[in-house]
Amino acid sequence: MLVYLAQNTPTGPEFGKASPLGLLVILILLAGTVLLVRSMNKHLKGLPETFEPEHPEPDQKADEGTEPGAIEPESGDGTPKAPKPD
Template structure:
């Protein structure tokens, strides 16, 4: 194993290389530059949009929202009284 590694490292020119080995084409450079420009534009646009967001999304006047939420909170029922009206759902058919 060591012998094969030494032979590969001592070889002056790797096999299967032509005169254009290791050279990038101008088209490849153009693609890389276009990708970098696109990435820069997306980051710049995202930063502009993030600066426009408010510090907090909490409403200034939460009273209307709280009034709606009060209807969704479970109501405790005292012992000995009937349950509050629950919406009736059709019975589920068993699958199988």
């Protein structure tokens, strides 16, 4: 099979030139890219300016920007509990 494919390689003055089909493929890909960018812009315009909550819960301030378990829960007087020794 490989020998057959190797024997039928085109050579001569027309070898390596682009065909109109290649231009068509490029234009289709370009049109698809433009449509995808327009769709993405429509979706981005629908997003809110900020994702900050309007009414944050009292315990939410300790959880924002931290990994779960990185901050100990608050004790009854509003101060964080001391970390447990390892």
